Amino acid sequence: MDLRGRRVLVIGGAGFIGSHVVEQLVREDVGEIIVYDDFTRGTVKNLETALRDPRVKIFELGGNILHTDLLDTAMKGVDWYLNTAAGAQTGGEAFSTTSTTTVSETRPFSGFVASTIRPWNVTSHGTTCGAG
Numbered sequence: 001m002d003l004r005g006r007r008v009l010v011i012g013g014a015g016f017i018g019s020h021v022v023e024q025l026v027r028e029d030v031g032e033i034i035v036y037d038d039f040t041r042g043t044v045k046n047l048e049t050a051l052r053d054p055r056v057k058i059f060e061l062g063g064n065i066l067h068t069d070l071l072d073t074a075m076k077g078v079d080w081y082l083n084t085a086a087g088a089q090t091g092g093e094a095f096s097t098t099s100t101t102t103v104s105e106t107r108p109f110s111g112f113v114a115s116t117i118r119p120w121n122v123t124s125h126g127t128t129c130g131a132g
């Protein structure tokens, strides 16, 4: 995939994986890198180095993938996006992929939101906005 000069949105970009993706993107000839994150687990510190690059920006209006209006706005003009937020956190309690089943069993709605609604929001809005 040729990302030269492209506008890229990294959802969950302040988290462990997302911030490393941002760091990798900074090394490429990408036009702009936007981080969309609700900072429930991610931190600005994770992006400290990357943010020194003027191409890296945090989407300032908000960052929750359940807020579809904001997600729409963030995805406008985006050529490519990557979602590392889905399933990372629910109801203020962190869980990893391996414990998703437990969360789904004990708190079915939280598990459903994390595993289904969040990824669906991202995919459907990405398609609507024409981002790949």
Ligand SMILES: NC(=O)c1ccc[n+]([C@@H]2O[C@H](COP(=O)([O-])OP(=O)(O)OC[C@H]3O[C@@H](n4cnc5c(N)ncnc54)[C@H](O)[C@@H]3O)[C@@H](O)[C@H]2O)c1
Pocket (backbone or CB within 6 Å): 011, 012, 013, 014, 015, 016, 017, 018, 036, 037, 038, 039, 040, 041, 042, 043, 063, 064, 065, 066, 084, 085, 086, 087, 088, 089, 095, 096, 097, 118
């Ligand atoms: N870290 C690993 O080794 C690993 C391995 C396999 C799979 N995964 C999966 O990859 C994904 C990312 O893992 P990670 O380690 O980077 O997790 P992480 O918690 O460090 O990062 C997730 C990011 O998503 C953000 N986030 C959470 N809920 C959000 C929401 N509703 N809207 C917007 N942002 C939200 C958090 O603030 C955080 O910055 C998770 O789904 C995880 O289960 C991680």
